[in-house]
Amino acid sequence: MSQSREASTGGGSLTVIGTGIRPQQLTPESRHALLEADDLLYLAAEPGGGSWLERLHPNARSLEGCYVAGEERRSAYEAMVEAILEPVRRGRRVCAAFYGHPGVFVTPSHEAVRRAHADGFPARMLPAVSAEDCLYADLGIDPGRSGRQSYEATEFLEHPRPVDGRAYLILWQISVIGERRAVSSPRYAGLAELAEALLAHYPPEHEVVVYEASPYPLVDAIVERLPLVALAEEQVTPMATLVIPPRER
Amino acid sequence: MAKIKDFLEQLDAGTYTDEELRERGDRFGLDGDQLDDVVSHDLNKIKNAIKRESGNPKGQLLKVVM
Numbered sequence: 243m244s245q246s247r248e249a250s251t252g253g254g255s256l257t258v259i260g261t262g263i264r265p266q267q268l269t270p271e272s273r274h275a276l277l278e279a280d281d282l283l284y285l286a287a288e289p290g291g292g293s294w295l296e297r298l299h300p301n302a303r304s305l306e307g308c309y310v311a312g313e314e315r316r317s318a319y320e321a322m323v324e325a326i327l328e329p330v331r332r333g334r335r336v337c338a339a340f341y342g343h344p345g346v347f348v349t350p351s352h353e354a355v356r357r358a359h360a361d362g363f364p365a366r367m368l369p370a371v372s373a374e375d376c377l378y379a380d381l382g383i384d385p386g387r388s389g390r391q392s393y394e395a396t397e398f399l400e401h402p403r404p405v406d407g408r409a410y411l412i413l414w415q416i417s418v419i420g421e422r423r424a425v426s427s428p429r430y431a432g433l434a435e436l437a438e439a440l441l442a443h444y445p446p447e448h449e450v451v452v453y454e455a456s457p458y459p460l461v462d463a464i465v466e467r468l469p470l471v472a473l474a475e476e477q478v479t480p481m482a483t484l485v486i487p488p489r490e491r
Numbered sequence: 492m493a494k495i496k497d498f499l500e501q502l503d504a505g506t507y508t509d510e511e512l513r514e515r516g517d518r519f520g521l522d523g524d525q526l527d528d529v530v531s532h533d534l535n536k537i538k539n540a541i542k543r544e545s546g547n548p549k550g551q552l553l554k555v556v557m
Contacts, residue, residue: 264500265501266502266503266504293497293500294497294500294501454534456534458496458499458500458534458537459499459502459504460499460502460507460512460529460532461499461532461533461537462532462533462534463534464534464535479535
């Protein structure tokens with residue numbers, strides 16, 4: 243961050259970090275940024291989550307209240323961006339922490355950095371451990387060997403892409419396909435639609451994996467292997483991801 | 492309060508035998524059932540225990556971010 247920009251904006255700054263999927267994955271770099279900040283605003287993966295962040299920082303505040311059940315999620319993201327930038331504009335050094343990697347599947351983090359820059363404040367994003375990083379470790383997949391395609395599930399259905407049968411296909415947020423509101427339970431109807439779309443590319447007996455990284459150390463990830471044809475009936479967990487191994491090796 | 496969750500979150504990164512986990516959990520104040528849940532290493536079982544402890548009647552609020 244340049245000194246001249248800090249001087250012109252009263253010292254306010256923004257650092258966006260990711261906490262990783264579990265607390266033990268917070269990187270030393272991110273921990274340092276967190277501890278150096280005047281204010282910490284955070285978004286945990288579940289209600290009441292992130293209490294460990296409040297033990298780390300005396301001025302920690304959750305962004306959870308920005309979500310209103312039944313409202314479009316983009317309204318929540320706008321509220322989060324403004325909640326993050328308000329103290330920056332008052333000259334505070336703000337750290338915004340999101341679970342996982344702050345730049346992966348996180349709309350308000352990118353927008354907050356963009357607006358902070360536009361307003362002349364120093365702003366940066368630090369890398370972190372994402373769910374995809376955990377997935378490779380837990381499932382023993384090296385994306386460098388066969389390649390991988392990775393899409394948000396609703397995006398994959400609404401804007402179909404060519405499927406490479408020799409690569410892994412990873413689809414995120416399969417529990418809320420077609421759902422743009424903040425909701426409190428999975429929307430299973432979308433799974434049938436997704437299974438139907440995938441059956442155009444894979445045989446019914448093709449094995450797929452429903453995966454969820456563990457948010458706790460020493461606790462196994464959820465790894466459910468099932469034939470593609472059974473996907474429509476699967477009661478997936480809210481944070482589930484679908485992994486489809488290559489059709490051809 | 493979800494004591495299992497607090498215990499797991501404060502655990503130092505590392506490798507522990509189940510016996511070591513039980514000892515640490517015991518010192519943290521977990522009871523026998525909670526210790527059994529911890530050494531099960533079963534995410535579904537632990538999530539259910541946490542949900543019971545935190546008394547969250549609404550279930551998990553999805554925080555998908557996109």
